[in-house]
Amino acid sequence: MKKVRVRYAPSPTGLLHIGNARTAIFNFLFARHYGGDFIIRIEDTDVARNVEGGVESQLKNLKWLGINWDEGPDIQGPFKPYNQLARLQIYKDYAHELLNKGLAVKDYREGSNSYAIRMLSPKDATYEFNDMVRGTLVFKGEEVEDWIILKDNGIPTYNFAVVIDDHLMEITHVMRGEEHITNTPKQIMVYRAFGWEAPTFGHMTIIVNEQHKKLSKRDSSVIQFIEQYHELGYLPEALFNFICLLGWSPKTDEEILNQAEIISQFDETRLTKAPSMFDKAKLAYVNSRYIKEIDKSDFKDFCRPFLERAGIKIKNEDWLLELTSLFQDRMSYGAEIVKLYQEFFLNEFSLLQEKIDLLIENNSKPLINEIKLRLEKDDFSNPDTLFNIIKESGKSLGYKGKALFMPIRVAITSEEHGPSLPHAMALLGKDKVIERLNITLEAL
Numbered sequence: 001m002k003k004v005r006v007r008y009a010p011s012p013t014g015l016l017h018i019g020n021a022r023t024a025i026f027n028f029l030f031a032r033h034y035g036g037d038f039i040i041r042i043e044d045t046d047v048a049r050n051v052e053g054g055v056e057s058q059l060k061n062l063k064w065l066g067i068n069w070d071e072g073p074d075i076q077g078p079f080k081p082y083n084q085l086a087r088l089q090i091y092k093d094y095a096h097e098l099l100n101k102g103l104a105v106k107d108y109r110e111g112s113n114s115y116a117i118r119m120l121s122p123k124d125a126t127y128e129f130n131d132m133v134r135g136t137l138v139f140k141g142e143e144v145e146d147w148i149i150l151k152d153n154g155i156p157t158y159n160f161a162v163v164i165d166d167h168l169m170e171i172t173h174v175m176r177g178e179e180h181i182t183n184t185p186k187q188i189m190v191y192r193a194f195g196w197e198a199p200t201f202g203h204m205t206i207i208v209n210e211q212h213k214k215l216s217k218r219d220s221s222v223i224q225f226i227e228q229y230h231e232l233g234y235l236p237e238a239l240f241n242f243i244c245l246l247g248w249s250p251k252t253d254e255e256i257l258n259q260a261e262i263i264s265q266f267d268e269t270r271l272t273k274a275p276s277m278f279d280k281a282k283l284a285y286v287n288s289r290y291i292k293e294i295d296k297s298d299f300k301d302f303c304r305p306f307l308e309r310a311g312i313k314i315k316n317e318d319w320l321l322e323l324t325s326l327f328q329d330r331m332s333y334g335a336e337i338v339k340l341y342q343e344f345f346l347n348e349f350s351l352l353q354e355k356i357d358l359l360i361e362n363n364s365k366p367l368i369n370e371i372k373l374r375l376e377k378d379d380f381s382n383p384d385t386l387f388n389i390i391k392e393s394g395k396s397l398g399y400k401g402k403a404l405f406m407p408i409r410v411a412i413t414s415e416e417h418g419p420s421l422p423h424a425m426a427l428l429g430k431d432k433v434i435e436r437l438n439i440t441l442e443a444l
Helices: 018-033 054-064 084-101 158-168 178-194 226-232 236-244 259-265 280-292 296-309 317-330 336-346 353-361 365-377 383-397 402-413 421-428 430-443
Strands: 005-008 037-040 104-108 115-119 126-131 135-140 147-150 173-177 200-204
Touching (some): 018 037, 084 158, 084 178, 115 178, 126 200, 147 158, 236 280, 365 383
Parallel strands (some): 005 037
């Protein structure tokens, strides 16, 4: 098998979004699985739409996702340059070669000596290729019109430039979105015109939202750009893992896989033909799994900037560690620590009638009163002390297990379930805990 060489070729017209990130990741995985080369090439010929800093943004976010490459605009390589605007003479020379062969013609602008070059489409040709994802696809030459390969300003069109670059850079496989299927006949036409071997093509399924509509940059129901996930505190390893599952399935039922495991398992025959749904709940689950694995001290430092940006005063390092440890198992992304903090400390405490009825049904008033009396005498020194107070209160009145902890949690947090109760009490502080117990007792 010839050494695998694949490429990701973005246009610097905006930020890296989910669809392009998936294209980059699948090409990266394919190259690494087969011990090949992964190349970044910048298709920047649409000057009017190019965004300043677009290239740097693409590369920065790819690196953040954990992707590296063997050749590209930042590190160069044997087939440099790796941006199309620096290769214009190459395209011009090849376009004129087709002119000289009689396979293309000059297309003059009306009233001008300047001309574009138009490829002549053989109407009796058949363009057949074996797609890595979809199997055999066939197009008739009569379906392909004569088309411009070089504009009169010297800028090549996409379908011409991409063939020249892929051939010269020895690309063996082209993996891209299914919207490029209809581009493939024109590209095969160019390969045939020069007598070159075409690469193997593979067209990945579309990504749809939860309403099963094609995901687009204008879709506000889904966060679109990788940088936004970074800013919200999604972990790059988790986002990489999740994107891999958009159109590819591992060989086992386990879907939480690190990069090395995915590279080892990656098999192009497991790329799916059906549209892939962007499941936001699944992303939250995947990211939460990775969050749970972070060392508590590291997680404290991970959460710090989100709290600081929200203007939340960090009392001291121990307080911050206590806070982040309390919520780590409940979080699905970093910025969520702000929402949880606000709900925990700032929201006005109140009990729904159903919670009051639950406490009455469980005859919880004596227990809550006993806890309050004991806490009023305590210095709230640490969660272990608070745990012992809860246990001693229950023992003195004959409450244990759920009948002990659930009513106290409801009386202090208004919730039946949540993080460690003694740690939550320590964070709230004595005054706030006593205040909430009094509110609950009045309601009973």
